Amino acid sequence: MSSLPICAIALFALLFITLTFLKDNWNLHVHGRDLANEIPHLNSVSYNNSLDKELQERRKELLIYYAVSGNKSGALSKKNVLSSRNEWVAQIKESIMYVATITDEIGCDQLRYIKIVDFLGAGYTKAVVKGVLPKGFPVALKSVNEKGTDIRRCLEDFKDLEGCRELVSYKLIKEIVLLQRLRHPNLIKLQGHCLWSLRAGAVTAAFEQGSPLQMIELLQSPWEERFRVCLGLVRLLHYLSQSPLGSVALLDFQPRQFVLVAGELKLTDLDDASIEEPMCQTRADCLLHFPIRNFSIPCSPEGVCQGLNEKRNLYNAYRYFFMYLLPHQAPPTLRPLIDQIMNLTGELKNNVSKTRKAFEEILHLYKSGLYLQNLPPSSVEDYTALRGVRASGGGVYRCWPSYSQKACVLSVFSVREAAFICTSHPHCSSFTLGAQVTWTGRRLVYFRTGFSDLVPDVDSIVYIKKAQSLRTEAD
Structure with a gap:
């Protein structure tokens, strides 16, 4: 018998096992036990004091986002957060689901019958797969990475699988909460989510699909496409500097946190975002540290490093994106304006609002053809x-x-x-x-x-x- 059919059968079996594992890991084939039915059993779970303290810290962090957004669903308070875990689970579910009725298009009913078609990637916290809804609508699905570094380290510290699943799941829940409240063309769109079971860390979020940002390919693309990426980024940072939640800092600012959707740059990872600017007593408390240089930000009379989040984001945009994508192969008549952007941004002498204005001016000159005034008329x-x-x-x-x-x-x-x-x-x-x-x-x-x-x-x-x-x- 030829070995070809045997190889084909083996390959098919391996694919079937892989997809089955992914389905189990994502809790997408379960018949949806309602979280509310599980709440009476939560008190039976024993948590050590250290893990319980970590969980309370995560809950308090989420409290900030509900408070600043004027949440009307359950009026979360410190008393709610620090009360019994039963009350907190009910409260967080109520709060997330309240916003979901306004913003989300996909819920548990749709996600329960989704078809997993591809594995897209995994990080310390989350795994991402490509799924197709029953009507053929494709989405990117995120859930807790059961094999990830965060789960492994938590188990080493606390030896509590259920507690660790819940602890790690708060990063994904935070991302859901942020994307329910922050809306911008350069932010990945949250299509929906399902909180299968908070106790088991079973949370699934559905996003619009994008392609991973490949910087090497981008460096070889026409200047117009590279400028589009930088323009989208500075527009996003301008929005984040004055968002409904306040000034948002991207603490893990890396190209891998972004994707391209139909050529448009979109931020897809928000679990390390922060809306709190550091408190200070003197200017020495407001230092921005980068690998090759540092910046000092003034300490406001209110004792806040005012503008530190915005400047952190802007300098990261300069060192990861502008430096490589913006100047090379730019139209000669636009280079003086681009050089000015590079100099002012590299020294943090302009805020993000003025930087965005400079980008928009370049776009206007480029789209209108005004940059071509010196071309030979006889060509x-x-x-x-x-x-x-x-x-x-x-x-x-x-x-x-x-x-x-x-x-x-x-x-x-x-x-x-x-x-x-x-x-x-x-x-x-x-x-x-x-x-x-x-x-x-x-x-x-x-x-x-x-x-x-x-x-x-x-x-x-x-x-x-x-x-x-x-x-x-x-x-």
Whole structure:
């Protein structure tokens, strides 16, 4: 017998076992025991004093987010948080579910029958899988990572599996609470969640799907796409500096905390966010420490390091994103403005509001074509236009950075800019202007060394260098 069928069967069995494990781990196939039915049994669980103290700290942290958002569902108070665990579990469920009725689109009923189709990744706290709802709607699902570092360390310290599951689950619950209250185009959208059992740490959150941010790929992309990422980031940081919860600091600021959704940058991990700015007595208490330099923030008369959260976020944006993505291959006439952003941000001499304003100015100049005022006016006159056709093959050459790895495809504001680019490329003798546009509304243009294989296309125009056109006619 051939070994191929045996390998196929083994591979299928391995896939089945893996998906079954993921389903069990995510509690998505259970028949949904209601949390309220489990509450009478919670007092029977014995927690050591140290773990109970850790749990109370997590509850108090969540209390802050309910308090500042004007929660109306149960009026959480310190008395509620520090009272019996039964009362707290009921209270947190009531509070989360109150907001869920307003914000969430997906609940336990839908998540119970979701189909797991792929494993996306796992970290210290959470695991992420791709799921498809019964009607075919895809989502990214987060739950507590049973094999993660947080669970393992907790078990080493407290030897209490149920208590550790609950303790670790508070990070995911915090993320749910934050995303129920913070809404911005550059924040991942919370589609819904289910609190299967807080005692067992069985919490599932459903998010819109995104692609992990690959910095190496992004570095090779056109400047327009890299600028889009930086613009989205600074818009998000501006929102977080004055959010409904106050100034939000991203304490674990890393590119891996972000994803791309249809080309738009979105923050997907909020469990290490903080809405409290440090208290202080003197300026020495308000130091921002980074690997290569430190900054000192003034201590306000109220004894708060005012603006420290905002400046922490902004400098992290500079050192992780702006430094690598913004200056390289930028249009020459925009570089002075970009250099100014880099200098002021790198020294933290501008706040996030002024930085956002500078980005918006660059966007306006880029979209309006005002940055092209110094282009030679005669460049278009050097080309002959063939309307209603496009080049379908041959004459391809590569340029960088291009929207295609196999051809030279760039975005332009106008035909004049396309003609200027073609003239500046030694290999270019023609270009095709089609109907495709980028996120800024600019047209995508294919640059070629020739113009053979022309085919009808009502939305396209082929521009050919006149000297090249005359040579072809003579031949």
